[in-house]
Amino acid sequence: MIAYKVILTKVDSTHKNLRTNSIEGKSIDLPEVGKVFFLIGEALTSGATSRFIQTSEISSVKKTGEDEYVFKTLNSTYNLKVLGTDLVD
Numbered sequence: 001m002i003a004y005k006v007i008l009t010k011v012d013s014t015h016k017n018l019r020t021n022s023i024e025g026k027s028i029d030l031p032e033v034g035k036v037f038f039l040i041g042e043a044l045t046s047g048a049t050s051r052f053i054q055t056s057e058i059s060s061v062k063k064t065g066e067d068e069y070v071f072k073t074l075n076s077t078y079n080l081k082v083l084g085t086d087l088v089d
Contacts, residue, residue, distance in 0.1 A: 001087070004085055005082070008025070008039055009081075015076070025039045
């Protein structure tokens, strides 16, 4: 299976659930309309092993560059930059 190494950046939002405006991590999918986006990154909390991000359902996706996307969910707009890929078991 392929995992995408990505940076997810919050562009605009009606909530503060992300805790930081940007997170670097891995995702097994790229954003797709009608689905949620999942990302696992480095933990912010001491003693935790990872940080898990899940958006609400994606309403639109626009490819803005070779490896960049802007996507909108119910409450937020995000920029996603793909840094590369890894093979995972």
